[in-house]
Amino acid sequence: MSASFAQFVVMQSQNILFALGRLAGPEGATEPHFDVARALIDQLEMIQHKTRGNLSPDETKLLENALSNMRLAFVETVNLSAAPTSSSPESQADKPPSPNAGTDEEEKTGDGDEDGGERKRFSKSYG
Numbered sequence: 001m002s003a004s005f006a007q008f009v010v011m012q013s014q015n016i017l018f019a020l021g022r023l024a025g026p027e028g029a030t031e032p033h034f035d036v037a038r039a040l041i042d043q044l045e046m047i048q049h050k051t052r053g054n055l056s057p058d059e060t061k062l063l064e065n066a067l068s069n070m071r072l073a074f075v076e077t078v079n080l081s082a083a084p085t086s087s088s089p090e091s092q093a094d095k096p097p098s099p100n101a102g103t104d105e106e107e108k109t110g111d112g113d114e115d116g117g118e119r120k121r122f123s124k125s126y127g
Helices: 002-019 036-051 057-082
Strands: 107-108 119-121
Touching: 002 036, 002 107, 036 057
Parallel strands: none
Antiparallel strands: 107 119
């Protein structure tokens, strides 16, 4: 029974890593699916809660370590996907804003002419 429990925990951990895009499938690496990974981590947490007091010390330690590692992998993957990519020099995050670029939130006014006259910029803030 202990070997089956250990196999279950390891398989769930692999499923979480696959959902995070950290393990390649038959078609190669995939995009992370955070909702799926979070649901699988929640399932492991539920197993931990429901089996509390009924596991051997080794099983308890295996489950605690698996949960700790999967939570860390989740946070690292979220942080990596949220970080701007510097591999593309043309990415928007790396480009300085164009001095003449306007957004929907900016309102340009002024009496400057089309030949480079001075314009005042006012921006709206939505706090």
